[in-house]
Amino acid sequence: xxxxxxxxxxxxxxxxxxxxxxxxxxxxxxxxxxxxxxxxxxxxxxxxxxxxxxxxxxxxxxxxxxxxxxxxxxxxxxxxxxxxxxxxxxxxxxxxxxxxxxxxxxxxxxxxxxxxxxxxxxxxxxxxxxxxxxxxxxxxxxxxxxxxxxxxxxxxxxxxxxxxxxxxxxxxxxxxxxxxxxxxxxxxxxxxxxxxxxxxxxxxxxxxxxxxxxxxxxxxxxxxxxxxxxxxxxxxxxxxxxxxxxxxxxxxxxxxxxxxxxxxxxxxxxxxxxxxxxxxxxxxxxxxxxxxxxxxxxxxxxxxxxxxxxxxxxxxxxxxxxxxxxxxxxxxx
Numbered sequence: 556x557x558x559x560x561x562x563x564x565x566x567x568x569x570x571x572x573x574x575x576x577x578x579x580x581x582x583x584x585x586x587x588x589x590x591x592x593x594x595x596x597x598x599x600x601x602x603x604x605x606x607x608x609x610x611x612x613x614x615x616x617x618x619x620x621x622x623x624x625x626x627x628x629x630x631x632x633x634x635x636x637x638x639x640x641x642x643x644x645x646x647x648x649x650x651x652x653x654x655x656x657x658x659x660x661x662x663x664x665x666x667x668x669x670x671x672x673x674x675x676x677x678x679x680x681x682x683x684x685x686x687x688x689x690x691x692x693x694x695x696x697x698x699x700x701x702x703x704x705x706x707x708x709x710x711x712x713x714x715x716x717x718x719x720x721x722x723x724x725x726x727x728x729x730x731x732x733x734x735x736x737x738x739x740x741x742x743x744x745x746x747x748x749x750x751x752x753x754x755x756x757x758x759x760x761x762x763x764x765x766x767x768x769x770x771x772x773x774x775x776x777x778x779x780x781x782x783x784x785x786x787x788x789x790x791x792x793x794x795x796x797x798x799x800x801x802x803x804x805x806x807x808x809x810x811x812x813x814x815x816x817x818x819x820x821x822x823x824x825x826x827x828x829x830x831x832x833x834x835x836x837x838x839x840x841x842x843x844x845x846x847x848x849x850x851x852x853x854x855x856x857x858x859x860x861x862x863x864x865x866x867x868x869x870x871x872x873x874x875x876x877x878x879x880x881x882x883x884x885x886x887x888x
Contacts, residue, residue, distance in 0.1 A: 560869065560873075563869050563872070564869070567862070567865045567869075570861075570865060571858065571861055571862060571865070572631075574857065574858070574861045575627075575631070575854065575857070575858055575861075576627070578853075578854060578857045578858075579623075579626075579627050579630070579854060580623075582850055582853060582854070583623055630851075630854065634855075634858065637650060638650070639653070639851055639852075639854070639855035639858075640851040641851065642844075642849050642851060642852050643847065643848070643849045643850065643851065643852075644843075644844075644847045644849050644852075649851045649852050649855045650855070652840060652852065653837065653840070653855055653856070653859065655835070656835055656836050656837045656839070656840045657836075657837050657859070659731060659834065659835060659836040659837075660822060660825055660829070660836035660837040660838060662752075663752060663755060663756060663759060663821075663825065663834070663836065664759065664821040664822060664825065666752070666756055667756050667759040667760045667763070667821060668763075668814075668817055668821070670756065670760050670764070671760055671763045671764045671767055671817065672764075672767070672810075674760075674764045674768075675763070675764040675765075675767035675768040675771060676767075676768075676771055676807070676810065678694065678698070678764070678768040678771070679767070679768040679769070679770070679771025679772040679774075679775060680771065680772075680775060680798070680803070681694070682694055682695065682768065682771075682772040683771070683772045683775035683776050683779065684775075684794075684798065686772075686776060694768075695769075698765040698768055698769065699765070701761050701762065701765040702762055702765040702766055704761070704762070706758050706759075706762065706824060706827060706828060707827050707828075707831065709757075709758055709761065710754070710755075710758045710827075710828060710831045710832070711831070713726075713754045713757065713758070714728050714754070714831075717754065718754065726750065726751075726753050726754050727750060727751045728754065728832060729832065729833045730751060730832075730833055730834065730835070731748060731751045731752060731834055731835070732744070732747055732748055732751060733747050733751075736748075752834075754832065755828050755829070755832045755834060758828045758831075759821055759824065759825065759828055763817060763820075763821070767810065767813060770809060770810060770813065771806065771807075771810055774806040774807070774808075774809045774810065775802060775803075775806040777806070778802045778805045778806045779802060781805075783801065784797060784801060784802060787801050804878055807878055808875060808878060811871050811874045811875060811878065812871055814867055814870065814871045814874070815864065815867040815868040815870070815871040816864075816867070817867075819860055819861075819863060819864040819867065822837065822838065822860055822863070823838075823860075824838075825837070825838035826838035826839065826841060826842050829842075830842060837856060837859075840852070840856070841853070841856045844856065
């Protein structure tokens with residue numbers, strides 16, 4: 556297992572390299588000049604009033620006066636030491652800005668993934684066991700209805716009905732903690748944090764558990780048709796034993812595969828949710844970086860997201876063996 560993990564980590568290096576090349580190229584193709592834009596934001600004057608000397612000095616400061624391939628090579632050498640450079644917007648180190656925001660987004664997404672699986676898997680099992688029943692049909696309609704709801708619309712409805720709009724003022728709709736949270740005890744801080752993230756977590760969770768439960772049902776139904784399941788039933792085993800011991804383990808393999816895609820998808824989707832609820836996470840930071848053409852920050856966020864995706868794929872591969880010992884790393888290689 557150790558050798559397999561090492562090989563996968565080494566394989567991640569050229570994959571990350573390819574992702575950074577494509578991202579860097581796309582950014583360079585974007586219209587506009589980040590130097591002129593940031594000078595406008597800082598000085599509050601029109602572009603024609605900005606002297607060429609200031610622009611040239613700023614380009615030289617950030618290495619933007621060099622050819623594109625030289626800029627990329629300089630950036631690549633710096634990230635080898637986890638130095639993503641300084642932000643064009645506020646001149647702070649990019650790594651410091653990410654350290655402030657990434658834990659918040661990861662916390663939200665990990666909680667969401669946990670809720671997705673503890674909700675989706677039981678619903679999928681129930682729907683497969685009660686296939687074509689009235690309960691299954693009602694559940695299917697409700698889940699497809701949830702899946703079709705845009706996250707931003709649901710967020711606005713939750714704010715309107717539960718966040719002090721025209722109806723109940725139950726949940727906070729801004730940030731991740733109260734203004735005076737520093738004076739709270741640990742338990743009260745935790746409660747306050749969970750209360751603040753309730754609505755954002757709902758918005759990040761509902762669509763994934765709606766789709767994942769359908770995957771679980773389909774996978775379970777496929778396994779239920781296998782010959783060894785009929786043999787287990789013919790032996791007189793109870794339906795509960797057949798489902799839990801013989802069917803469930805084999806049916807969760809496709810569900811494990813989805814783990815590698817859920818985390819990066821949630822990080823991408825958190826851009827909208829974090830902006831709506833004013834959560835200082837990596838999604839909101841990335842959105843602000845795109846608007847301000849903050850190249851170092853955009854590249855850093857893209858690289859970290861790609862790395863998390865590769866780690867998710869590796870975790871899924873390891874989970875395959877834990878779920879089904881018949882799968883070996885040698886066979887996958």
